[in-house]
Amino acid sequence: MNSSLLTPSSSSSSPHHLQSPATFDHDDFLQNFFSSAPWPSSVLEDDAPPPTSDTAVASFHHHDVDSRNQITMIPLSHHNPNDAVDVNALYSGFSAGSLPFHFPQGSGGGVMKQSHTPTQSQATASTTTGGTATTPQTKPKVRARRGQATDPHSIAERLRRERIAERMKSLQELVPNGNKTDKASMLDEIIDYVKFLQLQVKVLSMSRLGGAASVSSQISEDACGSQENTSGENQTAAKMTEHQVAKLMEEDMGSAMQYLQGKGLCLMPISLATTISTATCPSRNPLVSAVKEAGVLLSPNTATTPVVDVKGASVITVKDASSVSKP
Amino acid sequence: MASADKPINTDVPEKDVFALHFLQSLSNLRRQNAFNSPDDTTNNRVKKIKKAAYVSMARAAGGTNRLWSRALLRRAAKENNKVVIFSRRKKRVTWLRRSNRRDPVDAERLRNLLPGGGAMETSKLMEETAHYIKCLSMQVKVMQCLVDGLSAK
Numbered sequence: 001m002n003s004s005l006l007t008p009s010s011s012s013s014s015p016h017h018l019q020s021p022a023t024f025d026h027d028d029f030l031q032n033f034f035s036s037a038p039w040p041s042s043v044l045e046d047d048a049p050p051p052t053s054d055t056a057v058a059s060f061h062h063h064d065v066d067s068r069n070q071i072t073m074i075p076l077s078h079h080n081p082n083d084a085v086d087v088n089a090l091y092s093g094f095s096a097g098s099l100p101f102h103f104p105q106g107s108g109g110g111v112m113k114q115s116h117t118p119t120q121s122q123a124t125a126s127t128t129t130g131g132t133a134t135t136p137q138t139k140p141k142v143r144a145r146r147g148q149a150t151d152p153h154s155i156a157e158r159l160r161r162e163r164i165a166e167r168m169k170s171l172q173e174l175v176p177n178g179n180k181t182d183k184a185s186m187l188d189e190i191i192d193y194v195k196f197l198q199l200q201v202k203v204l205s206m207s208r209l210g211g212a213a214s215v216s217s218q219i220s221e222d223a224c225g226s227q228e229n230t231s232g233e234n235q236t237a238a239k240m241t242e243h244q245v246a247k248l249m250e251e252d253m254g255s256a257m258q259y260l261q262g263k264g265l266c267l268m269p270i271s272l273a274t275t276i277s278t279a280t281c282p283s284r285n286p287l288v289s290a291v292k293e294a295g296v297l298l299s300p301n302t303a304t305t306p307v308v309d310v311k312g313a314s315v316i317t318v319k320d321a322s323s324v325s326k327p
Numbered sequence: 328m329a330s331a332d333k334p335i336n337t338d339v340p341e342k343d344v345f346a347l348h349f350l351q352s353l354s355n356l357r358r359q360n361a362f363n364s365p366d367d368t369t370n371n372r373v374k375k376i377k378k379a380a381y382v383s384m385a386r387a388a389g390g391t392n393r394l395w396s397r398a399l400l401r402r403a404a405k406e407n408n409k410v411v412i413f414s415r416r417k418k419r420v421t422w423l424r425r426s427n428r429r430d431p432v433d434a435e436r437l438r439n440l441l442p443g444g445g446a447m448e449t450s451k452l453m454e455e456t457a458h459y460i461k462c463l464s465m466q467v468k469v470m471q472c473l474v475d476g477l478s479a480k
Contacts (some may be wrong), residue, residue, distance in 0.1 A: 043430065052403050152452060160450065167453035187434060193414050197463040204470040205376040207478075 335454055339461040340387060346469045348383035355379075378403060380466060389460040395455045396462075398443025 168186060172178040175193045241325045340428055362446055382403045385396035434452055436443035444452055 025400070029470065163450040164453060167450055167457065170335065170337070171453060171457050174457055187437065190460075191436050191440060194437070194456065194460060194463070197460065197467060198440075200467045200471065201374070201380055201463065202377055203379050204474060206373050275447050 338459045345465050346389040352379040352383040364450045384462055384466040395442045395459050
C-alpha cells in the first residue's frame, strides 16, 4: 500500500512527479521528497485541476521548501480502489512526526482540504477530508438556503412572487406591445388592453344593429345634425369625451392626446380616414362609413396635423388597426 | 402549501364554439322579440346585444369553471332575477382571505376591470386575466367576422 501512494499523479496542474520509494518509511520518504527538485513556492494555488474520468486526484502543494518539517507535494493517484485507506495510512504515517500538512483544496475528489493551521492531527485530518472539502466551496449557497428556510413566511413570499412573475410573463406574450420590463408599466399595458377589448366588444355590438346611422350617432357628435339621428338621445359618453377633448385641445395638445390615449382612442386626419374608407371596400364596415360623416380627426402619430376644426372632432378606436379597417 | 407550481392552463376553445354560443344568444334575443323599435332606443339594443355577447362568451369559455365567467354569469343572472347554479366550488377561503389582505391594493385597477376580480389572489388574478384576454379577443374576432359577413352586400 505504500508504493501506490507515491506513484506520480495524473493531475494536470502538477507537473512534478515523485520518485516513488518502495517502502513507506518516514525518513526515507522525507529524504526522497527533499532530494528531488525543489518545488516552486508558487505552486501553492487553489485552482482546481480537472478531475480525471476515473480517479480523483488530490495533491499537496508545496508551501515551504526550507523547513524540513513541512511536507509539501504528495500527489496521490487512486490507482487502487481503496484510496481512502491509503490516505488514512498516509496520515497515520505522518502524524507521528507532527508534520505540518498543507492540503490544497481537492477539486475532483474533494478529498483534501486546504488548511492553514500548521499542525493537523490525524483525527481532524481524516475527518475533515470528507465533509469540509465541500463546505468552503458551497458555504454561501448553504447559508442562503438556510437563511430562507428558517423563515416560512419568506418562502411563501418568494413562491408567491415567483408565481406572479411567471403569470406576468405569460400575459406579456398575450398583450401586444408587451415588451415592457417594468412591472408597473406592464400592468398598465394589460389594463389598457383589457379595456380596449371590452370597448371593441361594445363597438361591435353597436355595429351589429346593422345601421350606419346608429353607429355614427354614437360615435360622432355633429353640431350641424347632418346625419340621421335615430337614437334621439343627445348625451352619449362619446359626446362627453369629445367635449372634454375639445376643451383640452384648446389648452394643450399634448394633454388632449394623453387623455385620448388613456381611453384607448386616437385621432386621425380626416384625409387619412377618407383614404382608409375609400381604399378598402366602402360599405363593408359600418364604422368606417360613419367616419366619413365625421368632422375633424387628428392623429398623434403624424407629425404635422393641422387642426382644422375642433368642434366636430370625432374619435375612433385605432389602437388595433384590424378593428377599424379591414384586416 | 404548494411546493411546486402546477402548469397553468389557459386554453381557450376554438372560434366556432364562441360563434355558436353567440349566434344562439342572438337568435334567442330575436325570438324574444326584444328589438321592437318603438319601445326600444338604440342604446338599449346595444346593451342587450353587448350583454348577450358577454354571456355567450362566458358560456363558451367554460361556464362555471373560471372565476371570471362565473362572476359574469352571476351578474347577468342577477339582472334577470335568475339564479345560477354552480357545479363545484373550491374551498380555499381562509388562505385566500389571508393573502388577500396583504395586497389587494396591488392590481386594483385590474381587479375592477375583470369580472369577479375583487375576490382573487394576485396570482389567480393574473391567470384569470390571461384567460379573459384570450376569450375576449376570440369573441371580438367572431363578432368582427359576423359584421363583415353580414354587411358585405
